[in-house]
Amino acid sequence: MKKxxxxxxxxxxxxxxxDVCMGAYALGIIGSRWKFSIFFYxxxxxxxxxxxxxxxxxITERMLALNLTExxxxxxxxxxVFAEVPVRVVYELTPIxxxxxxxWDQLGNWGMQHKDIVSEDESKSM
Amino acid sequence: MKKxxxxxxxxxxxxxxxDVCMGAYALGIIGSRWKFSIFFYxxxxxxxxxxxxxxxxxITERMLALNLTExxxxxxxxxxVFAEVPVRVVYELTPIxxxxxxxWDQLGNWGMQHKDIVSEDESKSM
DNA sequence: TAAGGAGGTTACAAAAATGTAAGTAGTATG
DNA sequence: CATACTACTTACATTTTTGTAACCTCCTTA
Numbered sequence: 001m002k003k004x005x006x007x008x009x010x011x012x013x014x015x016x017x018x019d020v021c022m023g024a025y026a027l028g029i030i031g032s033r034w035k036f037s038i039f040f041y042x043x044x045x046x047x048x049x050x051x052x053x054x055x056x057x058x059i060t061e062r063m064l065a066l067n068l069t070e071x072x073x074x075x076x077x078x079x080x081v082f083a084e085v086p087v088r089v090v091y092e093l094t095p096i097x098x099x100x101x102x103x104w105d106q107l108g109n110w111g112m113q114h115k116d117i118v119s120e121d122e123s124k125s126m
Numbered sequence: 127m128k129k130x131x132x133x134x135x136x137x138x139x140x141x142x143x144x145d146v147c148m149g150a151y152a153l154g155i156i157g158s159r160w161k162f163s164i165f166f167y168x169x170x171x172x173x174x175x176x177x178x179x180x181x182x183x184x185i186t187e188r189m190l191a192l193n194l195t196e197x198x199x200x201x202x203x204x205x206x207v208f209a210e211v212p213v214r215v216v217y218e219l220t221p222i223x224x225x226x227x228x229x230w231d232q233l234g235n236w237g238m239q240h241k242d243i244v245s246e247d248e249s250k251s252m
Numbered sequence: 253t254a255a256g257g258a259g260g261t262t263a264c265a266a267a268a269a270t271g272t273a274a275g276t277a278g279t280a281t282g
Numbered sequence: 283c284a285t286a287c288t289a290c291t292t293a294c295a296t297t298t299t300t301g302t303a304a305c306c307t308c309c310t311t312a
Contacts, residue, residue: 010267010300013184014159023162023230026237031157033140033270036149049289058139060271065290075244085279086288096243103236104149110229111152117222118201136270136297159300175259186301191260211309212258 029074030100034059034067039093042077043101046092076100155200156226160185160193165219168203169227172218202226 018025030036037056041047047055053064068091071077076097082088144151156162163182167173173181179190194217197203202223208214 008267008301013300016184017159017163021162021166022234022237022241023166025241026233027153027157027162029237029240031153033143036147036153037143040147040149053289058142061290062272062292063270066270075240075247081289086286087278089289096240099236099239103232106229106232107152108148110225111148111155113225114155114201114222115148115151121201134271134297139270176257179259186303187260188262188302189300192300207259212256213308215259 026103029076032067032070034063035071036104038064038067038071039076039097039100039104042091042093043098046090048091049089052091071097152229155202158193158196160189161197162230164190164193164197165202165223165226165230168217168219169224172216174217175215178217197223 014028018028030039034056037059038052041052041055049064049068052068053059053061056064068077068079072079072091075094077091077093080090080092082090140154144154156165160182163185164178167178167181175190175194178194179185179187182190194203194205198205198217201220203217203219206216206218208216
């Protein structure tokens with residue numbers, strides 16, 4: 001799927017870190033640009049490709065397809081094809097994908113705290 | 127600090143997502159390669175540059191300095207210079223930096239669950 | 253004067269992630 | 283046969299991240 005150069009120092013470092021450190025491993029799976037947004041919509045209900053395309057503001061078909069493929073490979077979601085005409089493809093979170101909910105929540109809470117602190121500091125220094 | 131092209135679609139998308147979505151915002155701050163490792167060592171005690179360099183397997187001076195600068199800018203840690211000879215520079219997590227501990231923990235736990243599921247599936251299919 | 257340690261910085265190169273635009277496959281309907 | 287629809291895929295360009303290696307500064311001690 002990917003054309004990664006396995007021998008690059010970059011890749012060796014990445015693999016090593018993800019091997020010794022579960023946090024790095026998790027980030028390797030969920031850390032890319034659009035995955036949070038895709039997850040955000042799918043957690044409420046299964047959705048088809050075109051629905052996601054419309055929901056996830058600014059995403060291109062290429063990035064959506066790419067991320068969905070990776071998420072399927074990583075077992076965050078399942079892909080079901082309904083042989084209708086035109087074809088209907090539905091994406092749905094798996095249990096381990098759903099299990100991300102509290103993780104995302106906590107990450108978001110920390111983000112909010114952080115944003116508050118940073119903006120307080122900024123207003124003080126004015 | 128960064129030479130980002132603010133007008134690039136890439137940057138516009140990133141900014142937009144981090145604006146509407148606290149999870150993406152948090153990932154923008156903690157999501158890069160070495161930050162987890164740096165955090166991992168600093169959470170136990172303040173450390174100096176050379177100690178971190180030795181502890182964080184495989185990191186180069188450049189990447190260490192770069193990440194520490196970003197983490198200081200983002201208020202995850204403080205940098206204290208002791209005017210000794212040779213100079214001693216100590217990095218220490220801030221409260222909001224420390225507040226990442228449960229976030230990393232949960233992320234790591236999810237990672238472990240995920241790894242288990244994936245390796246189960248692999249052994250089944252053999 | 254030279255060498256050495258701590259803590260970097262700089263210019264450059266390689267690799268990876270993201271974006272753009274056009275094309276594809278299968279099936280139906282006019 | 284042409285068009286339309288969904289769900290992609292492909293070739294290519296741009297942007298960003300990460301790595302390599304050499305250099306720098308401030309002191310101090312030999």
